[in-house]
Amino acid sequence: TLALFQQALKSSSSLPERTRPLLEHLTPPRRPLKGTGTNTVSQALKWATPPRNVLLVNKDDDRVRNSLVTLAQHLHDTYPGVNILLEPSASETLRQALPYAYTFENISDLHRTCDAVITLGGDGTILHAASLFSTTKVPPILSFSLGTLGFLLPFNFRDFREAWEDMYHGRARVLRRMRIGCRAFTSTGIPITRGVFGEGGAGMIQQAMNEVNLHRGREPHLTLLEIYADNKFVTEAVADGLIVATPTGSTAYNLSAGGPIVHPGVDALMLTPICPRSLSFRPMIFPTSTRLQLRLSEKSRGAAEVSMDGRMACVLNQGEYLEIGVGDGLGIAHKEGEESEDRGGILCVGRGEDDGWVQDVNELLRWNQSFQGRTLAHGNGE
Amino acid sequence: TLALFQQALKSSSSLPERTRPLLEHLTPPRRPLKGTGTNTVSQALKWATPPRNVLLVNKDDDRVRNSLVTLAQHLHDTYPGVNILLEPSASETLRQALPYAYTFENISDLHRTCDAVITLGGDGTILHAASLFSTTKVPPILSFSLGTLGFLLPFNFRDFREAWEDMYHGRARVLRRMRIGCRAFTSTGIPITRGVFGEGGAGMIQQAMNEVNLHRGREPHLTLLEIYADNKFVTEAVADGLIVATPTGSTAYNLSAGGPIVHPGVDALMLTPICPRSLSFRPMIFPTSTRLQLRLSEKSRGAAEVSMDGRMACVLNQGEYLEIGVGDGLGIAHKEGEESEDRGGILCVGRGEDDGWVQDVNELLRWNQSFQGRTLAHGNGE
Amino acid sequence: TLALFQQALKSSSSLPERTRPLLEHLTPPRRPLKGTGTNTVSQALKWATPPRNVLLVNKDDDRVRNSLVTLAQHLHDTYPGVNILLEPSASETLRQALPYAYTFENISDLHRTCDAVITLGGDGTILHAASLFSTTKVPPILSFSLGTLGFLLPFNFRDFREAWEDMYHGRARVLRRMRIGCRAFTSTGIPITRGVFGEGGAGMIQQAMNEVNLHRGREPHLTLLEIYADNKFVTEAVADGLIVATPTGSTAYNLSAGGPIVHPGVDALMLTPICPRSLSFRPMIFPTSTRLQLRLSEKSRGAAEVSMDGRMACVLNQGEYLEIGVGDGLGIAHKEGEESEDRGGILCVGRGEDDGWVQDVNELLRWNQSFQGRTLAHGNGE
Amino acid sequence: TLALFQQALKSSSSLPERTRPLLEHLTPPRRPLKGTGTNTVSQALKWATPPRNVLLVNKDDDRVRNSLVTLAQHLHDTYPGVNILLEPSASETLRQALPYAYTFENISDLHRTCDAVITLGGDGTILHAASLFSTTKVPPILSFSLGTLGFLLPFNFRDFREAWEDMYHGRARVLRRMRIGCRAFTSTGIPITRGVFGEGGAGMIQQAMNEVNLHRGREPHLTLLEIYADNKFVTEAVADGLIVATPTGSTAYNLSAGGPIVHPGVDALMLTPICPRSLSFRPMIFPTSTRLQLRLSEKSRGAAEVSMDGRMACVLNQGEYLEIGVGDGLGIAHKEGEESEDRGGILCVGRGEDDGWVQDVNELLRWNQSFQGRTLAHGNGE
Ligand SMILES: NC(=O)C1=CN([C@@H]2O[C@H](COP(=O)(O)OP(=O)(O)OC[C@H]3O[C@@H](n4cnc5c(N)ncnc54)[C@H](O)[C@@H]3O)[C@@H](O)[C@H]2O)C=CC1
Ligand SMILES: NC(=O)C1=CN([C@@H]2O[C@H](COP(=O)(O)OP(=O)(O)OC[C@H]3O[C@@H](n4cnc5c(N)ncnc54)[C@H](O)[C@@H]3O)[C@@H](O)[C@H]2O)C=CC1
Ligand SMILES: NC(=O)C1=CN([C@@H]2O[C@H](COP(=O)(O)OP(=O)(O)OC[C@H]3O[C@@H](n4cnc5c(N)ncnc54)[C@H](O)[C@@H]3O)[C@@H](O)[C@H]2O)C=CC1
Ligand SMILES: NC(=O)C1=CN([C@@H]2O[C@H](COP(=O)(O)OP(=O)(O)OC[C@H]3O[C@@H](n4cnc5c(N)ncnc54)[C@H](O)[C@@H]3O)[C@@H](O)[C@H]2O)C=CC1
Structure with a gap:
């Protein structure tokens, strides 16, 4: 696997000496949750040690790509311990813009190293991000919308600095979303x-x-x-x-x-x-x-x-x-010592105590929109 | 029935000599439609002679009542041949404001004399107006909304002059609405x-x-x-x-x-x-x-x-x-010489060639409102 | 087109002299309906002269094929003036069994000659039969189910003799089914x-x-x-x-x-x-x-x-x-002298005065099936 | 409360000396469940000591009443330690038939004494039985249908001996049904x-x-x-x-x-x-x-x-x-020492390991009934 990452380097990173650290700090940060019960709507996200290997997932669109570069640059400049991971295709496209980013050839390397995921784009981008982990646990996901709103997208990209800071320092709230196998x-x-x-x-x-x-x-x-x-x-x-x-x-x-x-x-x-x-x-x-x-x-x-x-x-x-x-x-076997709440589900970083779900159902799905110009208040249907 | 109208006079009109004419010009104006087929969406409203006995229907609400007085005054001033008819309760309330209006004690007098109906208020007001004719033909109805929009209300009250003028002169389009018995x-x-x-x-x-x-x-x-x-x-x-x-x-x-x-x-x-x-x-x-x-x-x-x-x-x-x-x-028997299109249904004056139905379904019922902030155009659900 | 039918003969019929009559008695029988209005549920099927060219449509299934042969044989034996038409594929398969049947190479020949259609099989068989006439008028259709019931299949095959006899002699009732273009x-x-x-x-x-x-x-x-x-x-x-x-x-x-x-x-x-x-x-x-x-x-x-x-x-x-x-x-142009009720729709032979639709909805679709074992009659939901 | 039960006695029981024991053996049998989690579909019903005070609930119908007498007689004859409780109205009606039954004047006495409930009748009878406990915990319920099937009625009355025996000896399975407050x-x-x-x-x-x-x-x-x-x-x-x-x-x-x-x-x-x-x-x-x-x-x-x-x-x-x-x-306060699974819900005795729910949805509600006579297997919709 070292070889794999050395190859990966060639395509996206000019910093070969970073390859090795990537392989070292592995799973512990990937089980961040403190909390109980799957039924609890919003839980605190706590890290033993802050996340270091962060996968940035984008979709193929100029605007999104520019935002991703802005975000990556911010992480690189402000959080020296954090490594940026990119999917091979993004790694290729952003070779010039993000020379310090890491990538992978074998998905199992991603599974072994990734501590957190950040997505930029529509709901489809989170679905895609989750699908990269479709046979294993998913790291906590922080999702940004760009312009259009999405049902799975709690944050507007313009707030990316604060949102990431809260996630990094374990001050964020997460909503556990169940997966089906x-x-x-x-x-x-x-x-x-x-x-x-x-x-x-x-x-x-x-x-x-x-x-x-x-x-x-x-x-x-x-x-x-x-x-x-x-x-x-x-x-x-x-x-x-x-x-x-x-x-x-x-x-x-x-x-x-x-x-x-x-x-x-x-x-x-x-x-x-x-x-x-x-x-x-x-x-x-x-x-x-x-x-x-x-x-x-x-x-x-x-x-x-x-x-x-x-x-x-x-x-x-x-x-x-x-x-x-x-x-x-x-039938996913429990590993020894794993606690029940460590398994299953996707931890999605949310905006606060309230999960915002009712608001999304109202605003995005226009659930139970009342008929225009009708108030039933004053008799005769006017 | 003369006696009835003389009684009616006492409650709402100071013009006893108007009673008699009211009883004379009866049914002919009440079959205005030229056109064929019940399936034709919008038809021209044509009168043999213009309508003379016009029932104004309102609901019990200050704002609506003021509008009704404005409208009645306009008809009285501008269309000398037109008589204003009011339901007994409105007649009572508006005794001072509309001394020249007629009313009735026996619903059959309304049925025998009324050429056209104007309603002001919500959808419920048209339903009420139609219910006054629930055992007989309904004269053509012109309906105004006041403030709130309604599904059966094509006109805004501020356009009442033009709308009435078009109806009076047979320049209006009507939508025939079926009734069930x-x-x-x-x-x-x-x-x-x-x-x-x-x-x-x-x-x-x-x-x-x-x-x-x-x-x-x-x-x-x-x-x-x-x-x-x-x-x-x-x-x-x-x-x-x-x-x-x-x-x-x-x-x-x-x-x-x-x-x-x-x-x-x-x-x-x-x-x-x-x-x-x-x-x-x-x-x-x-x-x-x-x-x-x-x-x-x-x-x-x-x-x-x-x-x-x-x-x-x-x-x-x-x-x-x-x-x-x-x-x-x-089983409503046809009268000799009546044409098929004379029977059944309610002629509702509309805004023009187009019946405006699709627009109402969209705007009032918010039919098929798309989800906020989602355009599917550019991939990945954004 | 004579040539086409001569070719057709070669594939399915040993009676070349029948080709010519087939081409002669054309459209008149194809407008059988007397009646008015498209809204009338069930109408009498009347022929100027009885149908002569009858298309038999089956589906590719042994049982259905045997029934078709039985039916064709019956028509051939009992109605000497009636010609059996088959689609090219059926014509091929039934070359031995039905040597006297006609077929066609060019769909327009079918359109010019076919007076009536009989289908055997499921609802899909009628849909297929109608699709053979998807750019022109459809002759009246008589449909038989074989074993399983269908929504568009009023007759059980075992009643084929009487059903055909009624259709042939203009004693049948038809339901006009609208088509969309x-x-x-x-x-x-x-x-x-x-x-x-x-x-x-x-x-x-x-x-x-x-x-x-x-x-x-x-x-x-x-x-x-x-x-x-x-x-x-x-x-x-x-x-x-x-x-x-x-x-x-x-x-x-x-x-x-x-x-x-x-x-x-x-x-x-x-x-x-x-x-x-x-x-x-x-x-x-x-x-x-x-x-x-x-x-x-x-x-x-x-x-x-x-x-x-x-x-x-x-x-x-x-x-x-x-x-x-x-x-x-x-935009299908009316031909001069054609009456409105001649156009559009498919005349489907039905079982009688009543169109049987309510029964089908109940029995086939199990519409509004009540819950088992519950009669609300005697209190407490028993 | 002793006085109350003495009064109660007068109306339905000739055994005054039984009043006192009734008041003594109280709550312990009323928390029978062993098991964990509310999500477990079917659980074993276990009693510390077998139930002694059993409420029989019927509805006002001759057939049901006769069955209730049969059942009460069986319990009285076969389970000497078991007391029969009746609602006041039933107690009145069955004064002759069940002289040994107890009743109550104050619902709180029922709440303090009742260990188990048996209902006979439709779904409405269970709803009624549960409503008797609408402000407190409900004892386990065993429900029999009489003739018609019901959604909440797992047992046919003819099996009452075995069903009760299993319940009494803690061999039954129960389904916990949530209640809302x-x-x-x-x-x-x-x-x-x-x-x-x-x-x-x-x-x-x-x-x-x-x-x-x-x-x-x-x-x-x-x-x-x-x-x-x-x-x-x-x-x-x-x-x-x-x-x-x-x-x-x-x-x-x-x-x-x-x-x-x-x-x-x-x-x-x-x-x-x-x-x-x-x-x-x-x-x-x-x-x-x-x-x-x-x-x-x-x-x-x-x-x-x-x-x-x-x-x-x-x-x-x-x-x-x-x-x-x-x-x-x-906000129902937990009593000290009560375990979480002791609270909330209604334990309904079921037929076995499987909760039978899918079967009920299919048979009683006729869920997803397929269309008659249609098998899609062999082409063309037949
Ligand atoms: N007729 C339909 O409604 C269809 C829906 N889909 C859905 O599309 C999803 C895949 O999404 P894309 O790759 O973006 O495909 P896509 O581009 O076809 O868009 C699906 C739409 O669903 C929205 N969406 C996705 N997940 C959502 C969720 N959990 N709650 C609310 N809205 C959500 C997306 O924002 C997008 O507007 C599938 O998981 C499936 O649920 C797929 C096919 C047909
Ligand atoms: N759950 C429901 O939807 C109920 C509806 N209604 C409807 O209310 C009608 C009576 O109206 P109101 O006296 O004003 O009672 P209402 O004050 O209860 O209002 C009924 C509402 O329906 C609207 N409405 C009436 N006719 C309509 C039409 N043809 N198309 C679209 N909207 C229409 C009115 O504008 C009003 O918003 C009844 O004919 C019945 O259709 C009555 C009871 C319950
Ligand atoms: N999800 C669905 O319900 C789908 C329905 N279809 C329907 O299938 C029709 C084509 O039929 P087949 O070639 O036999 O395809 P098919 O073999 O897929 O069967 C369609 C089913 O619909 C029944 N059917 C057809 N027309 C009917 C009607 N007018 N009323 C009641 N039942 C009817 C047939 O008996 C058959 O059971 C299409 O016109 C379409 O309406 C086609 C695709 C999907
Ligand atoms: N339109 C409707 O469906 C209405 C339904 N109800 C229901 O009736 C219940 C009261 O029942 P009854 O006193 O017997 O009134 P009821 O005599 O009006 O019968 C209600 C029907 O619902 C059935 N039922 C009751 N609970 C059920 C359950 N959990 N699952 C499946 N079926 C069930 C009963 O067997 C009976 O057939 C209420 O709790 C309410 O759910 C009450 C009013 C209207």
């Missing part, structure tokens, strides 16, 4: 290693922040899906597809498909159909202790597409199935 | 004459502009209702209630109950349940040739309340039923 | 001739029985669509797609997407979103006089797929748009 | 003691099993309600009403109002509007740590009715508000 199996129960399920080790659980969905995709005909809960048959769905969402994902595809809006502090899995050929398929909400199995019926006329957080994960053939559940429930 | 029967098919069904002659058809609904009201328990279409059993509904709405009413209670938004140019009856205990009770839309029967099941635990356009019409007991359909279909 | 245009308004829009003459209107839909298809990202009604901007939809459905199609994809159930006797166009990113996008219903334009926004990230009745019609690129309306409204 | 306040924050809020001590928290709802009731006009979460303003609702439901209640009124179906193992509060005048009021789900305040706006035109589990609780006037939350959260 997913594995795919053949009809005889053998782990599938196609698509993303081949990454990170065969049969690895892939974690999603918003949802896993199974959709007819390019197939013109309805899919026929069997749903099981803890291996017991629940129902057969004839539909465009099915969504299994987290509370975070409740305001994403689930919302469009007619599902309820669920506070991220609720521990639940949502099963929501996409255009079901049934008048009576209402969204259903399960405890996080439930594991759902979604099987593409042998009788289905075509294949179906699995997506996680909007990224195509793999194509499922007739008879094959997914198993979906909350991280731990799917 | 309703009669109530005992379990053995005898017309019920309780509540509004006793008004205007036993077993009269009562017409509504928005909807007829049957609701548990004060009864804590669900109602059990049987639905028939053209006397054939359709289904049994266990629900808070049922709505049968016109397209106009689609944006009223029907909308709240989850029904679709229907352009007033569509000829259809909507059947929408209110909180049904069923996962599969989807709103259903029938042709206007259908007559629906809603029967309170003998097995229902309590009585149910019938409302029309938000006014309580009567209480229905177990076994009793409503018959609901579009005016004609319920 | 669709054309595609480039951003500068030039007719698109890709996909099905290239068939039957450039820029031809394609007619659908259920719906036209525009969907992201294989594209992982939401589409951005602009909606116009009669060329006026209505709204911008961020969604998986949009459906414009007929009342017939209300129980197809529209139903799955959450739209209302509309009786085929209603004259209306339904606009229903598929998974819209909006809390306030309610289905909307327009009069059939409205033409809708759906435009794939220039800002959309990917192309979108146009489907008609479940068949892929073409791929739409950014800036391109569809125009959708009821047949005539889209 | 509610208090009412004047606009200045003073506890309201009208209606049920006057029972059991001024300002007592009333607990509901299904839901608390606020509804316009007999008022013809929409209500105007302000919603707060943890005293922060959320939104203003113009609607028929609002429901705050438990997961158990998700299949009751919440379901009819369009809310999602939630497994009783999920810890959440559901806020669901009833007929809101808004296109964008989607059901919302909060963590159980949230307290909701629902306030009838000062601008509302009429009063509103508060119901809990279908029982009218009180009438709320303009400016007054409800505070709703999960038991503990509303």
